[in-house]
Amino acid sequence: MMGPVLAACLLIILSTAWISQANEALCKKDGGVCSCNNNKNSVDCSSKRLTAIPSNIPVDTDRLVLQGNKLSSLPNTAFHNLNKLTFLDLGYNQLQTLPASVFDQLVTLEMLRVNDNQLESLPRGIFDKLTKITYLDLEGNELQRLPDGLFDKLTQLETLYLRDNQLRRVPEGAFDSLSSLSKLELYNNPWDCSCNDILYLSKWIREKEGTVNGIESATCVDNKAVLDITEKDAASDCVSPNTTTAIPTSTTTPASVIYDDIHEIKVPQENFQKFLGYQEPDHLPTQPQCLMSISGYLGLMMSLMLTSAAILYVFHFLKKA
Template sequence: MPDVECKNQALETLPDSIDPETQVLDISGNKLGFLPQDAFRRAGLLNLQRIHVRNSRLTQIDPGAFNELKNLVEIDLGDNLLTSVPSLALRATPFLRDLNLAGNPIQRIPKGGFEYVPQLVKLDLSRCQLVEIDPQAFAHLKLLESLKISSNRLTTLNNNTVKSLAQLHAMELHDNPWDCDCRLRDLKLWIENENIPHPVSPSCRTPNRLTGNDSVQV
C-alpha cells in the first residue's frame, strides 16, 4: 500500500487525488492552519494508519477531523500552533498508539485530556509551554510506555499524575525549572522504586542549595 508525501508545498488544504489505499500520509511543512470536519473522509482516505502534519501552522482541529479513520494508530502534530490537546478530535481514534504534540504552545493538560485514546503507548509533550498537568491527566493511559514532558515550564508534578502508568518504561523530565521541595519527594521515590529509565536527569531550579543539581533531590 502506498505511502504519500506532500511536504513543504505551501498547501492550505489537503491535496486532491491521493490514492484511497494510502496508509501513511505526510503533509508536514505546509500552511494548513485548520483541519476541518471530515477532512480525510472527504478525501477518501479511510485506510490511513499514520498521519504526519508537523510544522503546518495548525491552530485548530475540528472535533470531527479524523472521523471514520478506524485504522489510525499514529498522529504526528509536532511543531504547530495548538494551544490545547485536541481531545474531542481524538474521540474518533480510540486505537491510537502514538501521539506527538511536541513543540506546540500548550500550557495545561486538563483532567481526562487523553480519555478517548486509552490505547496510547507513546506520548510526546516535550518542547511545549506546559506549566501544569492535572493529576488525572493521564488516568486513562494504562498502556502508556513512553512519556516525554521535557523542555517545558513545569516546576512541580503531583505523584498521582504518573503513578497509575503501570506500563511506563521511559520518561523524559529534563529541562524543566523544577522546584525540588517536599512536593517532589513522592515522584522521586516512585521513579526510583519503579526503576523508570530517564536518559537525562532533571535538575533543580530551587531551592538555592540545589540549583543546577543534575538530579531532583528533596
C-alpha cells in the same frame, strides 16, 4: 430496452467515479497538497503551511502526518471519522489549546506526537480514550501543569516525553498507572524542589530508577537532582503557578491623570489590523490549495454535466418504450 440499461450503468459508473474523486482530492495526484500511499493507508500533509486540517481525509487512513504546518487550533470533531488511525503527528505547529474531546474517537491510536507547539495546559481527560497508545510526545511545549489523572488510562504507554516544558511539579500519583512505561524524559523543566509537592516525583524516580530510562536526568532549578530531594529540602508549602497578587486599594489614580494619558496609548499594529479584519498573507490559501479547490470544482461540474446527460438519456429511452 438495452439503451436504458446501458444508460443506468453509465450513471452508476459516473457517480462512483465522482465519489472516489471527492475522497481523494487532497492527494497530489488529484491536485491536492498531501502525499497519499493508498497501499499503506498513509496520508502525509507535512510542511504544507496548512492553517486547517483537510476535511476529506479517507476514513480508512491508518497514518496521518500534519507536522510542520501552521495549525493554531483544532475543532472538537477534527478526527472523529478517523477511528482506524494508529499514528498521528501534530508536531511543530502553533497549537495553543486542545479541545477535551479531540482524540475521543481514536480508540486504535498507538502513537501520538504533539511536540513543539505552544500548549500551556491540557484539558482533564483528554487522553482517556487512548487506551492502546504506547508512545506519547509532549515535549517542547509550554506546559506549566498537568491535570490530575492525565495518564491514568494509559496502561500500555511505554514512552513518554515531557522534557522542555515549564513544569514545576506533577500531581500526586501522576505516573502510578503507567505499568508499561520504559522511558520517560523529564529534563529541561524548572522543577521546584523547595516545594513539598516535589516529594512524590522524587520518591517515584528513586523507585523506578533502573527500570524506567531517562528519569534520572530531572534536575531542580538549582541543578540538584530531583531524586536526591528529601523532606528537609522540600519543606515549603506549594504555591499554585496561577496564583495572582491582589491589586492594592489604598491608593487611587485621579481621573484627570487617566484622561490625560489616554491620547498616549498606542495600539499595536497587529491589533489594529485584526480590528479591520486584515489577515496576514500566511493565513491565505496557498497556491496548491487554490489549485486543489479549482480542480475539485471543475471535476464536480464535469461530473454533474455527465450525470445530467445520462439521466436525460435514460428518460429519452423510457419515453420511447
